[in-house]
Amino acid sequence: MILNHESTILEWQAAMEENTTTSRELTLSFLKRIAAYDKQGLSINAICEINPDAIAIAEALDRERTVSGSRGPLHGIPVLIKDNIATGDRMHTSAGALALADSYASADSFVAARLRDAGAVILGKTNLTEWANFMSDHMPNGYSSRGGQVQNPYGPGIFDVGGSSSGSAAAMAAGFAVAAIGTETSGSILYPSVQNSLVGIKPTVGLISRSGIIPISHTQDTAGPMTRTVSDAAIVLGALTGVDVNDPATGKSDGCGHSDYRPFLDNNGLRGARIGVIRSRFQAECDTDEIQLFEAAIAQLKAAGATLIDSVTIPTENATWGRSVLLHEFKSGVNAYLKTLPASSPIRTLQDVIEFNRAHEEQALRYGQSLLESSEQTSGTLTEPAYLQDLLYNLDMSQASGIDAVVKEHSLDALLFPGCTGDEIAARAGYPSITVPAGYTGTGKPFGIMFTGLAFHEHVLIRLAYAYEQASRLRIAPKLTS
Numbered sequence: 001m002i003l004n005h006e007s008t009i010l011e012w013q014a015a016m017e018e019n020t021t022t023s024r025e026l027t028l029s030f031l032k033r034i035a036a037y038d039k040q041g042l043s044i045n046a047i048c049e050i051n052p053d054a055i056a057i058a059e060a061l062d063r064e065r066t067v068s069g070s071r072g073p074l075h076g077i078p079v080l081i082k083d084n085i086a087t088g089d090r091m092h093t094s095a096g097a098l099a100l101a102d103s104y105a106s107a108d109s110f111v112a113a114r115l116r117d118a119g120a121v122i123l124g125k126t127n128l129t130e131w132a133n134f135m136s137d138h139m140p141n142g143y144s145s146r147g148g149q150v151q152n153p154y155g156p157g158i159f160d161v162g163g164s165s166s167g168s169a170a171a172m173a174a175g176f177a178v179a180a181i182g183t184e185t186s187g188s189i190l191y192p193s194v195q196n197s198l199v200g201i202k203p204t205v206g207l208i209s210r211s212g213i214i215p216i217s218h219t220q221d222t223a224g225p226m227t228r229t230v231s232d233a234a235i236v237l238g239a240l241t242g243v244d245v246n247d248p249a250t251g252k253s254d255g256c257g258h259s260d261y262r263p264f265l266d267n268n269g270l271r272g273a274r275i276g277v278i279r280s281r282f283q284a285e286c287d288t289d290e291i292q293l294f295e296a297a298i299a300q301l302k303a304a305g306a307t308l309i310d311s312v313t314i315p316t317e318n319a320t321w322g323r324s325v326l327l328h329e330f331k332s333g334v335n336a337y338l339k340t341l342p343a344s345s346p347i348r349t350l351q352d353v354i355e356f357n358r359a360h361e362e363q364a365l366r367y368g369q370s371l372l373e374s375s376e377q378t379s380g381t382l383t384e385p386a387y388l389q390d391l392l393y394n395l396d397m398s399q400a401s402g403i404d405a406v407v408k409e410h411s412l413d414a415l416l417f418p419g420c421t422g423d424e425i426a427a428r429a430g431y432p433s434i435t436v437p438a439g440y441t442g443t444g445k446p447f448g449i450m451f452t453g454l455a456f457h458e459h460v461l462i463r464l465a466y467a468y469e470q471a472s473r474l475r476i477a478p479k480l481t482s
């Protein structure tokens with residue numbers, strides 16, 4: 001087998017076990033590819049920082065493999081992580097903000113620590129929509145004042161790269177690492193995954209610890225894998241799970257998550273599955289080509305043995321969702337995160353960020369900071385009646401009166417959406433979703449489908465997505481020119 005930048009985690013593991021390659025060689029090959037394509041040619045601009053210790057870490061892991069064996073499937077595998085995920089090393093953690101461009105985290109986030117424990121090589125940090133797309137009403141997806149504009153490898157300057165995990169998505173599509181980590185509050189893993197023809201998993205809130213991740217909303221935030229295959233996403237997801245005393249939300253995952261999701265990779269996983277097809281206003285967001293691709297995906301699911309209950313309706317799908325919860329939780333969460341930075345950091349509060357941006361307006365406020373300013377107007381104590389009422393509304397309308405209701409009514413294993421059009425209701429519920437490539441429009445724009453399920457049903461979604469992926473095999477790598 002000839003291995004290249006599209007090869008999977010298990011294929012690279014087999015090669016390293018057979019001594020036909022090493023983690024050092026693999027790391028160097030991705031660095032070479034980043035050098036050729038990220039800032040040159042198409043100027044994808046997905047990478048904002050390279051880990052200066054990456055090669056040394058790879059060499060150490062090669063030595064460890066020789067002396068004591070492999071730690072598991074991620075041993076020696078280069079992984080990229082989004083630049084709002086803290087690393088207690090020589091890389092910055094900035095959320096794409098100039099205000100934090102010189103900021104070093106005090107310690108690894110739980111996610112970074114889990115990756116290191118699994119033997120992964122953290123190759124670098126990926127660019128993102130600044131402050132995870134919670135800075136301005138007018139900021140384009142993939143732009144940050146620190147990192148600039150990320151481009152979609154399938155159509156730079158033509159197709160939206162998606163936000164806010166745009167750098168992780170573009171990097172994976174372009175073949176800059178074996179796997180990447182994104183974060184999501186509402187659509188920030190799922191949308192860029194669809195736009196870049198990737199598998200993206202937005203886990204149940206609480207399955208993966210958020211400690212050490214620059215936050216937006218403690219009720220909706222989560223990290224998750226972004227990869228080129230379902231099997232790779234399943235491997236990475238398993239490595240990241242676990243209860244963390246620094247994130248109370250993970251306590252509810254005890255006994256519900258898995259440290260290895262590979263047993264759910266079943267070619268026949270669609271047989272007997274009951275999937276509710278969501279159309280109504282969600283399909284209205286798609287163009288003619290995308291609707292045709294969605295119909296083809298439905299036909300493929302049926303051919304693989306699934307029962308499709310067509311045109312089911314989420315009772316609350318037309319609910320009006322406001323931003324009150326996010327605006328209130330952002331100030332509280334960001335102030336708490338900034339407090340953990342070293343004492344030498346001049347940025348300690350959200351107000352400090354706002355004032356820094358005003359003092360550097362030309363570079364930092366190209367698209368304004370309306371969301372930062374609106375959030376700063378809240379108390380930061382989460383005591384406002386409007387916040388509490390909206391929080392309770394969101395939970396009921398998305399969970400019991402929403403997704404739970406339609407799943408129970410039709411005895412469903414999952415809901416199926418065209419693209420990631422239902423990401424908002426699943427995000428507010430804190431429920432898991434997974435995207436899978438489902439073809440390309442006539443202009444070459446990637447399209448995907450999304451499965452959404454109940455809390456901690458990642459194993460169910462992985463089973464369905466893997467069976468569909470193996471039956472369809474529609475993903476095609478973008479053609480890059482230097």
